[in-house]
Amino acid sequence: MYHYSFNRLKKNLKKDFSGLKKIKLALLSDSASQLLAQALRGHGFESQVDFELFEADYNQVDQQVFDPASELYVFRPSFVFINLSSEHLLKDFYRADGKQQSDFGRNRAEKIMTYCQAVQSGLGAKVILNTFVEINDAVYGNYAAKTNKSFIYQVRVCNLMLMEYAQKNKDLYICDLALLQAASGYEHTFDPKMYVNGDMVYSIDFLPVIARHISDIILSVSGVFKKCLIMDLDNTLWGGIIGDDGMEGIELGDLGIGKAFTLLQSWARQLSLRGIILAVCSKNTEAIALEPFEKHPDMVLRREDIAVFAVNWETKVQNIRHIQQVLNIGFDSMVFLDDNPFEREMVKSAIAGITVPDLPEDPADYLPYLRTLNLFETALVTEEDQQRNRQYREEAERNDLQQRFENEGEFLQSLSMQAIVKPFDRFSAPRVAQLSQRSNQFNLRTIRYTEDEINRILSSPEYLTRSFSLSDRIGDHGLISIIILKKLDSARIFIDTWIMSCRVLKRGVEKFVLNEIADMAQGAGYTRLIGEYLPTRKNGIVQDHYKQLGFTLSEGLWELDLTGYNKLETFINYK
């Protein structure tokens, strides 16, 4: 399993955390959690996060959660990790009598849900729970799987109930310890001596794995996650070299080493179906490299699964930069797969932020290795995710089109853009929340809202909202911009949120949106618009946004007088 050593994480504690993104995290544990706390904070450094950590005293979960005056509530964390151990669960299970034992899993899951409710309603914090690791207590032998009286049966009931509960609770996340433990086995994740002498339930080598996954969850909720998988072709997506071996000669399918490549392709395809953008970057002649995608019977991936096909004789670095421009996403949201260590090093050293896994030498190990990296953590999956590859492929097509027009206006006119503009509603709320969670670049204030918060905003008289969906003659972009206006006083209204998807940059959408904002503010009787730009590491592209739209700066805020507002020219029509 791939992870940092505990000792490395511990040494990180002495490093300089200043300048790192701060996130307040509370750790409530029913076992001794000092080492876990060290691992979490130390792993934060690896993930460039300064976890301000509150570690509750040993086994004080109930007291901390149910007492609104406890240290937990004083601390006001954004995330609460309630870390419950199977070892303590087992102790409680043995104390229960027969009837209680057969309801044990359900009752325990319900109790844990009351923790969640208390923390979420009292603090508005996001909760992370873990599934219980599976312990074979050897009381029933294999019969344990055939009776609800066994511990393992109750552990599994409890885990499944937590998973079901998490589906209905947007701000509850599950760190699946049972699954992580399954990868290396209880004997490697649990150290009997540490448990007996110190009530510590995770071995030194398992702590970094837990820390890694907690950190992945928190980062993905905070908008840091991978969006795109870029793949090399020869000896990465198929065995052999297409230019030399020809389409009949490459290895794919169910026989021999071909199977390893087919497995990798199937995985990539599943990722694409759940919203990861696929791109190809390879040194080859395009027409030759395309042939398997179009004709090879054992290819799982087809041309239409690939959003950007960068196949030529330029360097990989140049091609990845090209892919980045077409997709308009950060390098830190990209993963690059290549069998060649030399190419990998070149990409790693030239492109900061990109993730380049060191693929093992044997293709049979590719997929098992990649699975251990947890590359594609996500906090939310919506139906629109599944359209993403198509949208990006269409975008590549538009880029081609644009090159054929000399002036921008003509090009924009040729797109026949149409927008659907509506206040937020229950149906758009999940996608609005997702845009709020994920947009980093065209985001004026980077205030993140959850779906629940969006639902509160849309029904509050204090706010005016609009969502914008855009389509053109090549395809549908879906929801691409959101606006939240907040009433300040009778004359002034504040642009609380202005977010736009970078897929539709340079289309004049911002002008169209400002026209709509002006309309809606004037319609509600306001005369002045107030905007604010809060700089982050990623939103430099909107630094001059308000200035370019004619706002004037006064005391750190941007103002626009709406009296006599002249509509800006756009090439977008209302649908």
Place this chain on the structure above:
Amino acid sequence: MEQQDILLAVNEIFKEVLDNDQIVLSADTTADDIEEWDSLNHIQLVVAIEKHFKQRFTSTEIQQWKNVGEMCAAIQRRLQ
């Protein structure tokens, strides 16, 4: 393995786990002599020593170690 070699190996483990290159162990060294050697770090030291020498010690054995010398002696006994 000679006791001196064991001591040297243990010394390296202490430096690494306690993140202090200045540590010089002798048979008489106790937890009182090294600031970082607290009960939490002790757990990691034992795990690291077990891993390095590929030996498991009993809880009773570990509790009886009064100084580094006894620790090394226990390692030597296991290795024979």
